[in-house]
Amino acid sequence: MARADRDLHYEIEQFLYYEARLLDDGHFHEWLDLFTEDARYFMPVRQTMQGRPQGVYEEDEFAVALIRDDKEFLTKRVLRLDSGLAHAETPPSRTRHLITNVEVIVDGTSDEVTAHSNFVLFQGRRDRMSYQLFGKREDRLRREDGDWKIARRKIVLDHVVLPRGLSVLF
Amino acid sequence: MGEIMQGMVDRERGLISRRIFSDEQIYRQELDRIFRRCWICVGHESMLPAPGDYITNYIGQDGVIVWRDVRGTIHVFLNTCTHHGNQLCLYDTGRAVSVTCSYHGWTFNSEGKLTGVPFFNEAYLGDLDRGRWGLVEVPNVRTYGGLIFANWDSGAKPLEDQLGELGWYFDNILLVEHLGGLEAIPGVQRYNMSGNWKGFCDNFGGDHYHTPTTHASAIAQGVAGQESPEGPQGKTGYFELTLRPAHNLGGIHTDTKQYERDLARAQKMGPEVVDYIQGRHVRTQEQMKDVAAKPYGFSHGLCFPNLNMVGASSPFLARSFLLTHPLGPLEFEVWQWWMVERAAPTVVKQLAAANAANSQAAAGLFGQDDSENFERIRQTLGTPLSDSVPFHYAMALGHDGEWPGHEEWHTEGLPGLVGPRFGETAQRLFYAHWAELMGLDGQ
Numbered sequence: 001m002a003r004a005d006r007d008l009h010y011e012i013e014q015f016l017y018y019e020a021r022l023l024d025d026g027h028f029h030e031w032l033d034l035f036t037e038d039a040r041y042f043m044p045v046r047q048t049m050q051g052r053p054q055g056v057y058e059e060d061e062f063a064v065a066l067i068r069d070d071k072e073f074l075t076k077r078v079l080r081l082d083s084g085l086a087h088a089e090t091p092p093s094r095t096r097h098l099i100t101n102v103e104v105i106v107d108g109t110s111d112e113v114t115a116h117s118n119f120v121l122f123q124g125r126r127d128r129m130s131y132q133l134f135g136k137r138e139d140r141l142r143r144e145d146g147d148w149k150i151a152r153r154k155i156v157l158d159h160v161v162l163p164r165g166l167s168v169l170f
Numbered sequence: 171m172g173e174i175m176q177g178m179v180d181r182e183r184g185l186i187s188r189r190i191f192s193d194e195q196i197y198r199q200e201l202d203r204i205f206r207r208c209w210i211c212v213g214h215e216s217m218l219p220a221p222g223d224y225i226t227n228y229i230g231q232d233g234v235i236v237w238r239d240v241r242g243t244i245h246v247f248l249n250t251c252t253h254h255g256n257q258l259c260l261y262d263t264g265r266a267v268s269v270t271c272s273y274h275g276w277t278f279n280s281e282g283k284l285t286g287v288p289f290f291n292e293a294y295l296g297d298l299d300r301g302r303w304g305l306v307e308v309p310n311v312r313t314y315g316g317l318i319f320a321n322w323d324s325g326a327k328p329l330e331d332q333l334g335e336l337g338w339y340f341d342n343i344l345l346v347e348h349l350g351g352l353e354a355i356p357g358v359q360r361y362n363m364s365g366n367w368k369g370f371c372d373n374f375g376g377d378h379y380h381t382p383t384t385h386a387s388a389i390a391q392g393v394a395g396q397e398s399p400e401g402p403q404g405k406t407g408y409f410e411l412t413l414r415p416a417h418n419l420g421g422i423h424t425d426t427k428q429y430e431r432d433l434a435r436a437q438k439m440g441p442e443v444v445d446y447i448q449g450r451h452v453r454t455q456e457q458m459k460d461v462a463a464k465p466y467g468f469s470h471g472l473c474f475p476n477l478n479m480v481g482a483s484s485p486f487l488a489r490s491f492l493l494t495h496p497l498g499p500l501e502f503e504v505w506q507w508w509m510v511e512r513a514a515p516t517v518v519k520q521l522a523a524a525n526a527a528n529s530q531a532a533a534g535l536f537g538q539d540d541s542e543n544f545e546r547i548r549q550t551l552g553t554p555l556s557d558s559v560p561f562h563y564a565m566a567l568g569h570d571g572e573w574p575g576h577e578e579w580h581t582e583g584l585p586g587l588v589g590p591r592f593g594e595t596a597q598r599l600f601y602a603h604w605a606e607l608m609g610l611d612g613q
Contacts, residue, residue: 043533045357050264057357062519064357064488064508064526066533073528076391080535085387088538129545160262161503162361165541166533 004104004113012104012115012141015148020097020119023169028078031169032071036142036149041074043067043155043170056156066166067155077169088167094124095168101136111143112151123168134158137170179605184564184594186601191366192552196608197499203607204475205230209312209319209332211477211493212236212246214509216316216353222265222280227505228495229320234308235259236318239280240267246308246320247282253303262358278305315345316352317477317491335413335586336473341457343467344482344489348457349450350513355488355523359506361532363541364548367476367494367502368604373540374479374492375418375472376410376596379565384543388535393528403590406580410593411468412570413586416603418596421469421483422588424580428466432484442515450485450511462582470530472596474603480530485511488522490530500548506531563601565594 004012022031035041043066044056057063069077080086101118121133140152155170178187178196190196212227213236224237226249233249235258249259251271258269258278268285270277277286282305287298310321312329319329330337345352363370373380382389407423429451436443458464467483478492488508495503508526510519529536550556566573573590581588589595 045359047262047358048260050261050266062355062523064355064359064523066359066527066531068524068527076393076535080387080391083387083390085390086539087384087387088542090542125545160360162359162532164363164545165361165538167538167542 001105001107004106008106008113009102009104012113012148013102015141016099016102016115016117016139019150020099024095024097026092028081028169032075032078034148034150035071035074035153036144036151037071039071039074039150040152041067041069041071041155042153043157046157046160048160054156055160059154066157086167088165091126093168094122096120096122097170098122113141115139115141119170121168121170131163133163133168135170179601179610180560181598181602184562184567184598185560186563187560188551188557190601190604191369192499192557194499197496199608201230201496203609204604205496207321207323207326207607208475209310209321209326209329210475211317211473211491212320213318214316214352214354214491214507215244215313215318216509216512217263217507218244220265222267223263224259224266224280225263226259226261227493228503229308229322230496233257234320235269235305236320237280241281243281244311244313244318245280245282246311246318247278247305248307250306251276252284252306258305276303282307315340315347317345332415333473334415334417336417336419336471338585339411339413339419339465339468339471340473342454343465344479346450346454346511348453349511351511352489352509353512355508355510355519355526357507359504359527359532361504361506361541362497363502363504363544364500365502365544365551366499366548367496368600369544369547370492370494370502370504370540371472371474371476371478372597372600374470375474375600376412376420376593378408378410378420378470379592379594380543384539385536388529388539391535393535403575403592405575405578406463408591409579409581410589410591410596411584411586412589412593412596412599414599416474416600417472418600419468419471419479419586420591420596421467422465422584423467424463424465424584426466428484432486435486439517443518446513446515446518447485450513461584463580463584465584472600474600481508481526485514486518486521488526490526492530500551504532563594563597565592567594567598570595 042059047055049055081089098120099117103116105114118136123131135157138154141148142151178190210229213225217225218238221240235247235249237245251258253276256271256273268277268279275288279285284300284304308320309324310326312319406425409422410420432447436447469483471479476494481487481490488510490508493505510522528534531537
């Protein structure tokens with residue numbers, strides 16, 4: 001376990017910014033292509049739990065999550081948006097993903113890294129409504145045919161009570 | 171109050187004033203007449219299995235601690251110090267034998283007794299009746315099939331009266347104590363929604379009519395466990411049941427098709443799962459032997475006033491329970507959890523937990539679009555001109571019990587009023603009962 005060197009860190013950071021821009025510009029299929037075929041996309045429920053200060057159940061625990069997707073289900077989320085009948089994103093939310101606090105950890109192999117990042121996600125709906133979501137992501141990134149892909153993404157929100165149903169992507 | 175509420179629920183014409191969804195004064199009265207006088211669900215016994223275990227929840231807007239005392243009895247306390255009102259329990263879930271207030275240090279045990287007062291002799295000169303200043307406790311707490319219900323009204327009618335015709339379905343197909351009952355999957359989703367809490371409840375309580383439109387995009391993606399709304403009304407379902415005094419169950423089928431689908435799925439998962447699916451079916455059929463038309467499950471429903479339900483159409487799905495906690499007339503919180511049959515094989519429980527949040531949930535493909543519609547409705551509530559236009563709840567008004575083709579329905583012996591998949595009968599009963607409790611009887 002060690003920090004990535006400056007070049008690798010830069011590469012991964014740019015990858016995360018690029019990915020965020022795809023989401024904010026509504027290029028959801030291109031975004032989906034950044035995930036490996038065996039990708040997992042996981043967001044635990046956050047609670048205030050006595051004796052469990054982080055307040056989350058991990059992916060391998062018997063618990064309900066907010067999102068527990070494989071690539072197939074993540075694809076459904078995107079296809080749903082294409083249908084024109086996904087009311088929660090009609091008209092589309094204006095989103096802005098601000099990605100910060102990037103740390104890249106290498107652990108032996110040169111083709112896999114763990115990337116930690118924080119985010120603020122602004123969501124504007126129609127005229128008067130807006131929401132902000134704060135959280136962190138822990139990504140397992142893998143180099144496939146020279147390109148970085150997301151093999152696992154864990155998203156931890158800092159909210160116990162969400163401001164609305166989640167129709168945006170992280 | 172009586173005057174301003176004249177005609178707000180017009181049963182004759184199926185019209186409901188928008189003001190019952192936005193008026194602050196009506197809302198304050200609801201907190202008193204509905205949330206303080208009805209049995210309100212606050213969780214399930216399996217959330218607090220061991221002595222000292224607690225969860226926190228809400229009754230109306232009041233925070234409560236649901237606490238299993240060291241002897242095993244479940245209490246429901248107001249989550250407030252009796253001294254100067256500080257919130258006492260700060261966690262959603264945990265275990266404790268006592269709680270100490272962070273303000274002046276008063277300490278209460280799991281039976282609610284005031285057991286510790288700092289500087290008792292010096293500060294109070296020994297003059298404080300500690301027996302009188304214990305935690306404020308909900309006087310009536312009952313469990314039913316593991317669900318914990320609390321009622322603040324010391325003169326409350328029995329819980330069974332409030333459950334009414336829903337009780338039979340709770341017993342036989344939802345809470346299934348004859349199969350060993352249910353257990354909660356850890357994790358509670360909590361999310362705010364715009365609009366009035368009653369709108370959410372009337373959606374779960376009989377509104378299958380919204381499914382093809384609201385959920386078109388989710389249905390097109392074939393989210394597991396959700397039935398296609400396509401096809402005409404069948405003789406063995408899909409039915410919506412209107413259950414006195416003011417409940418609903420929808421997505422009822424009285425054929426064995428879902429059982430056959432479940433059995434086919436079980437056969438791919440191994441003999442243990444086949445035994446379970448077959449065994450529970452045989453025992454449940456036996457349990458319902460006095461009723462000719464035997465329902466296998468249901469897809470959604472409402473237990474009046476604010477316990478919404480979904481996912482009971484197959485034992486491969488986790489059953490979800492959604493409490494609507496009001497936060498004023500125009501906002502509410504959904505407090506949602508999931509349960510599985512305790513006797514189910516581990517592989518079935520894990521599958522149910524893994525898929526639990528895919529459909530009707532905060533980020534589920536169904537829940538998102540409900541969230542959006544309630545937000546849009548909220549945009550038109552509480553404005554003077556919109557408020558003058560009543561909501562229309564008159565679908566097939568005057569045809570209750572006489573729907574075309576109902577003579578051929580296979581529903582013999584089912585408790586309640588069986589209706590077709592599209593109707594507003596249950597919603598009309600919901601608002602009529604609400605009006606009665608609010609003191610608007612006969613309007």
